[in-house]
Amino acid sequence: MFFRCSAAVAVIAVLTSPALAQGAKPTDPQIAHVAYTAGVIDINAAKQALNKSSNKEVKQFAQDMVRDHEAVNKQALDLVNKLKVTPEDNDTSRTLSKQASDKLAEFEKLKGAEFDKAYVANEVAYHKSVNGALETQLIPSANNSELKNLLQTGLKIFQGHQQHAEHVAADLK
Amino acid sequence: MSPGRHIAIVAAVALAVAAIPAQGATIQISMENLEISPAEASAKVGDIIEWINRDVLAHTATARNGDFDVTMPPKKTVRLVLKKAGSVEYYCRYHPNMKATLKIEP
Numbered sequence: 702m703f704f705r706c707s708a709a710v711a712v713i714a715v716l717t718s719p720a721l722a723q724g725a726k727p728t729d730p731q732i733a734h735v736a737y738t739a740g741v742i743d744i745n746a747a748k749q750a751l752n753k754s755s756n757k758e759v760k761q762f763a764q765d766m767v768r769d770h771e772a773v774n775k776q777a778l779d780l781v782n783k784l785k786v787t788p789e790d791n792d793t794s795r796t797l798s799k800q801a802s803d804k805l806a807e808f809e810k811l812k813g814a815e816f817d818k819a820y821v822a823n824e825v826a827y828h829k830s831v832n833g834a835l836e837t838q839l840i841p842s843a844n845n846s847e848l849k850n851l852l853q854t855g856l857k858i859f860q861g862h863q864q865h866a867e868h869v870a871a872d873l874k
Numbered sequence: 875m876s877p878g879r880h881i882a883i884v885a886a887v888a889l890a891v892a893a894i895p896a897q898g899a900t901i902q903i904s905m906e907n908l909e910i911s912p913a914e915a916s917a918k919v920g921d922i923i924e925w926i927n928r929d930v931l932a933h934t935a936t937a938r939n940g941d942f943d944v945t946m947p948p949k950k951t952v953r954l955v956l957k958k959a960g961s962v963e964y965y966c967r968y969h970p971n972m973k974a975t976l977k978i979e980p
Contacts, residue, residue: 765968768931768932768968769931772930772931773930773931775930776930854907854908857907857909857969858908858969861970861971864969864970864971865968865970868970
């Protein structure tokens with residue numbers, strides 16, 4: 702529970718941080734960067750789980766995360782290349798990355814069932830917050846229609862991931 | 875004709891019909907943008923379901939009752955011959971928010 706809450710609060714805090722909230726909406730290059738970064742974070746978390754976990758269901762879930770997020774990020778890269786947009790690093794991306802590396806370090810110390818629970822609970826919370834940010838901020842702020850479409854597809858995928866993670870979390874109890 | 879014989883003949887005919895390998899129809903169901911379309915499809919035993927995955931993601935068609943579990947790689951089409959009647963709810967194991975029903979008549 703601690704992990705779930707702390708992670709959720711942290712990500713919500715980031716996604717509503719001054720970087721995005723202050724004044725203007727995020728620009729398309731910033732949105733693209735945040736979305737891509739969020740995908741990379743989840744891929745790294747999954748790779749850690751693949752190394753550390755020996756639970757079949759957890760490993761299967763982690764493999765699904767790597768496969769889907771790599772596919773979505775590839776689409777995102779194809780799109781930014783096509784649109785000739787350079788994703789722009791921003792405070793939200795930086796804070797997300799920093800928090801993610803802190804989480805990786807924190808989880809690296811855990812073992813067995815303790816790790817599995819922490820990883821899956823964090824996946825539930827992480828997807829929930831990213832989905833919230835997509836719905837309320839990133840999608841409404843996106844100008845380019847193709848970027849908006851990709852984010853909308855991403856939202857559906859990540860909602861599926863959230864349900865999948867909730868299912869795994871329930872099984873771990 | 876006694877009722878008993880009648881039933882026997884009907885049963886024999888039914889068996890014979892069941893034994894003929896039916897040349898079933900092909901029913902296409904697409905998976906695109908994480909939506910299964912049509913979400914409700916009807917078919918008969920012996921028909922072929924063609925799931926067309928138009929997404930860049932892998933999907934599955936997994937029956938809740940365990941009747942089938944088909945995996946569709948990204949941008950691929952996978953066929954399945956229906957062998958058992960019933961109203962089957964299925965979903966994608968990777969994206970459980972993708973749900974649909976297949977009504978399979980005998």
